[in-house]
Amino acid sequence: MHKLLASTYKEFLLLSRDIGGIAILFIMPLVLIVTITLIQDSTFKTVTDVTIPILVVDNDKDNVSTTILNGLKDSNAFEIITKSHETEAKDLVFKGKYQLAIVIPDGLTTGLQSKIDQNVEELLAKFSLEENTKKENTVIEQKEVRLYFDPATQLSFKSSVKNGIDKMISKIETQSIYQAFQEQISDDPSEKIFETDSFITFKEVLPENKQEDYIPNSVQHNVPAWTLFAIFFIIVPLSINIVKEKSQGTFVRLRTNPVSYATVLGGKTIIYLIVCLIQFILMLLVGVYLFPAIGLPTLDVSGRLPLLFIVAFFAGLAAIGLGLLLGTIAKTQEQSAPFGATLVVILAAMGGVWVPVFIMPKIMQTLSHISPMNWGLNAFYDVFLRNGTLLDLLPEIALLLLFFIITTGIAIIYNEKKNAV
Amino acid sequence: MITIEQVSKKYKGADMFSVSNLSLQIHDKEIFGLLGPNGAGKTTLISILCSLIKPTSGTFSINSLTYKQHKNQLKQLIGIVPQEYALYPTLTAFENLKYFGSMYGLKGKQLDEQINNSLEHLGLLKFAHKKIGTFSGGMKRRVNLIASILHNPKVLFLDEPTVGVDVQSKNVIIQYLQDLNQKGTTIIYTSHHLNEAENFCTRVAIIDHGKIITKGQPNKLITECDGAHNLEDVFLSLTGKALRDHA
Numbered sequence: 001m002h003k004l005l006a007s008t009y010k011e012f013l014l015l016s017r018d019i020g021g022i023a024i025l026f027i028m029p030l031v032l033i034v035t036i037t038l039i040q041d042s043t044f045k046t047v048t049d050v051t052i053p054i055l056v057v058d059n060d061k062d063n064v065s066t067t068i069l070n071g072l073k074d075s076n077a078f079e080i081i082t083k084s085h086e087t088e089a090k091d092l093v094f095k096g097k098y099q100l101a102i103v104i105p106d107g108l109t110t111g112l113q114s115k116i117d118q119n120v121e122e123l124l125a126k127f128s129l130e131e132n133t134k135k136e137n138t139v140i141e142q143k144e145v146r147l148y149f150d151p152a153t154q155l156s157f158k159s160s161v162k163n164g165i166d167k168m169i170s171k172i173e174t175q176s177i178y179q180a181f182q183e184q185i186s187d188d189p190s191e192k193i194f195e196t197d198s199f200i201t202f203k204e205v206l207p208e209n210k211q212e213d214y215i216p217n218s219v220q221h222n223v224p225a226w227t228l229f230a231i232f233f234i235i236v237p238l239s240i241n242i243v244k245e246k247s248q249g250t251f252v253r254l255r256t257n258p259v260s261y262a263t264v265l266g267g268k269t270i271i272y273l274i275v276c277l278i279q280f281i282l283m284l285l286v287g288v289y290l291f292p293a294i295g296l297p298t299l300d301v302s303g304r305l306p307l308l309f310i311v312a313f314f315a316g317l318a319a320i321g322l323g324l325l326l327g328t329i330a331k332t333q334e335q336s337a338p339f340g341a342t343l344v345v346i347l348a349a350m351g352g353v354w355v356p357v358f359i360m361p362k363i364m365q366t367l368s369h370i371s372p373m374n375w376g377l378n379a380f381y382d383v384f385l386r387n388g389t390l391l392d393l394l395p396e397i398a399l400l401l402l403f404f405i406i407t408t409g410i411a412i413i414y415n416e417k418k419n420a421v
Numbered sequence: 422m423i424t425i426e427q428v429s430k431k432y433k434g435a436d437m438f439s440v441s442n443l444s445l446q447i448h449d450k451e452i453f454g455l456l457g458p459n460g461a462g463k464t465t466l467i468s469i470l471c472s473l474i475k476p477t478s479g480t481f482s483i484n485s486l487t488y489k490q491h492k493n494q495l496k497q498l499i500g501i502v503p504q505e506y507a508l509y510p511t512l513t514a515f516e517n518l519k520y521f522g523s524m525y526g527l528k529g530k531q532l533d534e535q536i537n538n539s540l541e542h543l544g545l546l547k548f549a550h551k552k553i554g555t556f557s558g559g560m561k562r563r564v565n566l567i568a569s570i571l572h573n574p575k576v577l578f579l580d581e582p583t584v585g586v587d588v589q590s591k592n593v594i595i596q597y598l599q600d601l602n603q604k605g606t607t608i609i610y611t612s613h614h615l616n617e618a619e620n621f622c623t624r625v626a627i628i629d630h631g632k633i634i635t636k637g638q639p640n641k642l643i644t645e646c647d648g649a650h651n652l653e654d655v656f657l658s659l660t661g662k663a664l665r666d667h668a
Contacts, residue, residue: 006523
């Protein structure tokens with residue numbers, strides 16, 4: 001125990017003397033989490049607060065195009081810039097000046113109206129409600145609303161715009177059909193024959209927190225993911241610390257001392273775990289106090305702190321285990337630093353920090369289960385978003401602990417084998 | 422007593438043995454010098470005796486103890502002063518020594534006193550709370566030595582303890598080692614300073630190509646070698662004047 005305490009104190013001294021290192025350890029994760037949350041939050045707001053300038057070429061200039069334009073304006077997502085020529089709009093979008101151009105074809109309103117009238121008349125004739133005998137149908141040309149996207153536009157944005165416009169057009173078509181029936185059936189335009197409001201509605205049911213609906217915001221999603229990412233980055237300085245010991249000769253001296261490698265690693269584990277927890281506290285403080293000050297939603301930690309610290313503790317242990325193993329195996333800092341950083345990025349990607357696991361290909365979904373970041377992220381989500389209890393967290397924290405034990409065990413065995421005399 | 426029996430070491434990928442079938446006995450309270458040109462196998466032999474590397478074949482024991490059976494006892498019994506400064510540059514001399522002393526199970530006031538006494542003996546007490554990174558080569562060598570003797574080892578291995586230090590530092594180090602030897606510590610040391618070895622060692626072995634080519638008391642070796650006036654003459658006569666560069 002005395003040797004473990006001495007090792008811990010030595011690690012504390014080494015770390016406390018490296019002011020630059022401390023700054024990087026504590027400030028960079030904060031910069032990371034603020035930057036990412038700001039970016040993610042603005043992405044989240046693209047359909048709500050932030051307006052994206054788009055080009056519209058209105059060749060119809062009638063009811064349908066007016067309805068589309070009003071729909072776009074009402075969404076508060078777009079700033080409408082009108083252009084008169086399709087070629088000009090297309091060039092501007094393809095050069096990346098704008099994200100999107102919508103070209104509404106000439107005669108869309110009259111065409112749609114004619115087509116619907118024709119269909120309604122035909123239908124009513126079949127039911128003999130129409131007095132006229134069968135009329136010769138004229139062929140009405142199909143209309144096409146053309147969308148031009150900047151090639152650099154993300155697929156998710158394209159999909160949401162296409163869905164939005166499709167929904168708007170469907171609504172216009174439905175209302176026009178109702179209107180046509182109304183006109184054919186009743187002579188009184190004020191008489192309301194059809195209820196045009198949607199019959200089927202949907203409601204999102206959220207987890208309850210303290211008997212209230214709990215609405216997660218982008219911060220509740222981002223903070224756990226990026227906090228975990230930052231915690232795992234501890235493997236870079238930790239592995240460098242071990243490699244440095246080997247290169248500066250102190251490790252050679254320790255090997256001749258009556259002290260086990262486990263004790264040496266124990267001192268490092270304690271100090272770096274404290275670093276992880278301090279990082280975590282700082283990130284929570286940023287979420288709770290700084291985020292609202294810079295216009296981001298507040299991180300809600302009420303009633304969750306003990307569970308959050310449990311997750312952070314075990315996630316920190318898992319990260320440290322990996323750092324200890326990497327530092328033990330690596331021979332130079334040139335090996336450990338880039339490998340460690342890349343490994344964290346890979347584990348984060350696999351774990352669902354960037355892209356949710358459920359939209360990954362099957363093979364990656366399977367692989368995500370072996371990423372400790374996935375276990376940590378699920379545990380954080382259990383606490384932040386699913387109102388999980390300690391019991392709900394047990395599988396994930398058990399896996400994180402097991403990961404620490406296995407990686408540290410391999411590091412110790414590897415070291416013993418390598419230096420066996 | 423240290424007993425080495427037919428110890429050999431061949432590194433992975435090497436063409437030759439660094440230590441080849443080497444047998445030697447070093448008696449208690451001796452100051453034994455391992456001398457030889459670069460690449461002769463001195464550091465390899467010391468590393469084997471300190472359990473830093475595994476011999477390819479052969480056996481050895483220190484005070485009848487072997488690493489296989491008495492690893493921790495042996496580690497408590499020996500001290501090693503490595504060739505490089507095995508210290509933390511951002512810690513002070515006192516912090517370094519306190520840490521390495523703790524690794525031997527030393528603690529509290531006894532350890533503090535031991536550190537201060539050793540620092541005083543080697544002229545470093547006033548620098549005790551300065552960082553090692555600010556020390557000169559000679560000062561680092563002295564702290565490096567203290568870190569290895571805080572637990573009063575019975576056997577002390579020193580790998581070129583005076584390399585790159587000024588005459589004053591060298592003098593202080595040698596004097597201190599002689600004091601330790603007077604108190605009963607067996608000293609095994611390697612050096613390229615043959616004059617220093619001649620005066621300091623009670624017995625030396627000259628090693629070349631991993632084998633002992635001669636051993637004995639320095640004066641006796643000088644007398645036995647035709648035309649030799651000092652240990653350097655003996656050394657050159659036995660190992661030749663060709664350069665021993667290794668890559």
